[in-house]
Amino acid sequence: MKILVVGGGGREHAIVHALAQSHHRPKLYCAPGNPGIAQEAALVNIPADAVRELADFAEKENIDLTVVGPEAPLLAGIVDIFEERGLRIYGPRKAAALIEGSKSFAKDLMLANGVPTAWYRTFTDLQEAKSFVREKGAPIVIKADGLAAGKGVVVAMTLAEAEDALEAMMGEKVFGEAGTRVVIEEYLEGQEATVMAFVDGKTIRVMEASQDHKPVFDGDKGPNTGGMGTYSPVPLATPELYQQVEESIIRPVVDALREQGTPFKGTLYAGLMLTKDGPKVIEFNARFGDPETQVILPRLQSDLVDVMLAVVEGRLHEIDLSWKSDAAVCVIMAAEGYPGSYRKGELIHGLAQVNENVFVYHAGTAEKDGQIVTSGGRVLGVTGFGKDLASAKASAYSGVEQIHFQGAHYRRDIADKAFKS
Template sequence: MKVLVIGSGGREHAMVWKLAQSPRVEKIYCAPGNAGIAQIAECVAISVDAVEQLADFVEREQIDLTVVGPEAALLAGVVDFFEERGLRIFGPRREAALLEGSKAYAKAVMMANKVPTAEYQTFTKVEEALRYIREKGAPIVVKADGLAAGKGVVVAQTLTEAEAAVRSIMQDKSFGEAGSQVVIEEFLQGEEATVLAFVDGKTVKLMVPSQDHKQVFDGDKGPNTGGMGTYAPVPKVGAELLRQVEETIVQPIVRAMAAKGTPYKGVLYTGLMLTGQGPKVIEFNARFGDPETQVVLPLLETDLVDAAEAVIDGKLASIDLKWKNGAAVCVVLAAKGYPGPYPKGDRIEGLDGLPDNVAVFHAGTEKKEGQFQTNGGRVLNVVGFGADLRQAKEAAYRGVEQIRFDGMHYRTDISDKALQ
């Protein structure tokens, strides 16, 4: 069969890499893709939200299955458009993807269905938001309501920081229209974890849990990024906790979306805080996480094509998801200055001759005159595999040591929370 993956980052490279392992797949296209993806798929210069162009391409090339990576495509209605044309596509329709597209909407659904989450209020006026912050005190969390590439969240330790965040998001429009409304919520204490799930509208199958590292520097210091690294599995998230997450969070949300007439089909990403009162939802995403996918998909033994088709056909209950033993650790190599402004076009060296237990997924690269160069803030995802987290971490950092580009920076403590 022929498959199209929509997207251009490290997550999509991992998806293409996984799909390429399926005996059912003979050709993969990626729109728009990147220089790393181009090594295993044919990249097509169509942007992720050009839904009509994408559908035309799929019809012209007689592509059997389309798999959506980024949220921008989902919220542009790519799944709705494809389904109206009778094309097979993996991902939620636009209305269901609002669980990610609007934090206020997601909060309202959680509250209505008694899903455990932080106490919150939403605001469209700056003064009202500031008054609420002063009333509640710090630490407190300020979130842009809409899509902000994983960066629209400020965990403010002081009132001054919280007020500055509100002004930056709402007045200065630092995230554009995503900040015309803010969600302000209580600060939850605990450790974060991510649980991805395949969902076919009614049946839920959880994936191996992972843990993202959002802050740019070691020890969770510095500003939030799109994610500086991940590991899977998470020893703290055992079978009993996963059962609790499924029964008190994922199933109620899936039932609620079906009852609204907007059934959820695709991957549901649940970002959790493991609090003293049990797991609470920080956020939902409507797709595979980035960089969580880079450690979760390598551990999936089941053919990804089979899983995706079972979701599309509403037959997920008939599939037995199998997972490999072992662990994966992903370290993100970032450009100088990221998550602030960063240069592009720096030469990347050391990508050849990496050991077998290391995979490199390209996030922001391009190729000029046969040479890979930086072309984004998060440049490369170096993933190490091992029998356990310690071995996986060693493999990942051995891979990192071999790669160089000007101003390259990364965290040295990915997976340490699990190893301590």
């Protein structure tokens, strides 16, 4: 069996590593991949958004299954193109992926189907948006409607912060066309949790929960990033919560998308705020989260190839997921300056020094003269494992201490909320 994974970050490294454990013993390819992924898959020099070129490669190499990691190729219609050529591919078609590609589409879908979420208004006019913010007051949440690599959300604690965010998104176009339309939302209080689910258009299999840490600094301070670390399991995620999330959040959305002729197949990601009134949706994504995948897939006991094939073939009802009891904590080591402009090309030391309870997922790395250097903002996802969260956290940070590159920074409080809940 030949499997192609599309993408080149930490999430894709986690997907490749999980697929490599399959009893199918697949021959793995990754486009474009990274030096860490190269340990387990043949790298293919095709960008993740070159969707027709990827389809050509899959045809030529007789790829049995393609797995899409990032959101951009999904919204470029990669699944539509592959399916039209009779190629098996894991992920939603473009029309269903719009649940991530347009926050206003997602909010309208939730409103129409009774899914609990924050109140919201959508704006395309900067002055009207500013007037609305002044009317509502702070704290308030400003979101670029389109894709912004996880950075298009500002939790504004003051009116000045809210107006600055609107000016940056709509006036200065810091996120390009993604900020032409903005969604202004109610500020929700509580702890965040991520619940992802395998979906085959009809059947749902909910994964274990994780908790991401978006702000760049300890104590949830500073600007939002693509994610500075995560952990699983989440103590707040009770059996009752899983049932509530599946029945009142994921099921209505899956049914609505199918009924409107755009069934969702792949991984549906629900970013939640656990409020005093129950879970409310912050956002939906149309793929595996990053860095959530780095703690979820290592805990999956079921064979990932079997699960993905069941999704693609519409027989997920045949699969029951099983999970390891072990905990996982992932700490992101970021480049100097991230999430703003950051340095590249710094030599990474100590990757071979981590102990057996640690796995290092490459996110923003490259190879230069036979050595591994930094090439992205989020460079490494250092993931520790243990019988419980305390030992997994200790493993993760022991791994971080072994690794060095100029200007590296990371949060020191990943998973601390688990011990306060």
